[in-house]
Amino acid sequence: MDSKVGFIGCGNMAQAIIKGMVKAKVVPNENIIVSNPSNEKLEKISKECGVLTTNDNKQVALKADIIVLSVKPNKYExxxxxxKDLVQQSVIIVAIAAGVSIEKTRIMFKNSNIRVVRAMPNTPALVGEAMTAISPCEEIDKGELKNVTExxxxxxxxxxxxxALMNAVTGVSGSSPAYVYMFVEAMADAAVLNGMTREKAYKFAAQSVLGAAKMILETGEHPGKLKDDVCSPSGTTIEAVYALEKSGFRASVIAAVDACIKKSKLMSSK
Structure with a gap:
């Protein structure tokens, strides 16, 4: 990609994106510019990734073809x-804050034609395993969308x-790492209850979740089919599945994701 990519804000998510881009060689290091009020994070990302840094957001606006707004939602305005007065019409604005729609971003720019891509990565970005949803405005062409996707x-x-699906994305991927951490913690607690050390319990539980997820992604099999494959007649696994069903496991998960989506819709409407 020949575009220059700018980041306003250098928090954990911005750093994860920058490191991913540099590792994958999406753009040359010197084509990435990052702004942040304090120098500590800038010095760290400059040292680790060899990117350009500045304390001046306006420098990012003047130099970048794609600008990632990686600040908290309350800082957007x-x-x-x-x-807003420095951004050229050809520039793509990538908004990654939860609840900030394309329309809201355009209103803040006071420009109904500003070219916006709304994006929602999740925290596994920090280990190179994010799940991101992106929604482009109509003015973004296929080539530009390919660049943002890269x-x-x-x-x-x-x-x-x-x-319109961004609230559903919040429930199923944006917030869901928290549910998974609770699940891993609960499985580990049960292993500790039965004599395993805490360190080993977390490792066994976390690796099992990682492996199971990879099975879904790489085999393309239905999760129910993969579950059935583990359940031998009168075996240990079906006994555990029965206990989960008795306690309303799936209903609880559905209710949790649905509650998250409803909260996201409420926040987005404000």
Whole structure:
């Protein structure tokens, strides 16, 4: 990709994206510019990735062809007010804050034609295993969408979705690492209860979740089929599945994801 990519904000997510891009050689290091108020994070990312850094958001606006707004949602309006008069019409704005729609971003820019891609990565970006959903505005062409997709595929998987599904994305991937951590912790607790050390319990539980997820992605099999393959007649696994069903495991998960989506819709409407 020949584009220059700029990041306003250098928090954990921005650093994860930058490291993914550099590792995958999506763009040359010197074509990435990052701004942040303090120098500590800038010095760290410059040392690790060899990218350009600045304390001035306006420098990013002036130099970048793709600008990733990697600040908290409550900082968007302030940051956009600084750069809105400097952003050329050809620039692509990538908004990664939860609840900030394409329309809201355009309103803050006071420009209904500003070219926006809304994106939602999740925290496994920090280990190169993010799941990201992106929604482009109508003005983004196929080549430009391919460039943005390459950025997010450099540190995980990426899918293009209709913006109307972004709240569902929040429930099924944006917030779901927290549910998985609770599941791993609970499995480990049971192993500790039965004599295993805490360290080993976490390793066994986490690797099992990782492997099971990889089986779904790489085999393309239905999760129910993979579950059936593990359940021998009168065996230990079907006994565990029965206990989960008795306690409403699947219903609890569905309720949790649905509650998350409803909360996301409420936040998005404000």
């Amino acid at each position: 302030k940051v956009i007010s600084e750069i 950025i997010f595929e450099s540190f995980g998987k990426c899918e293009v979705v209709d913006e």
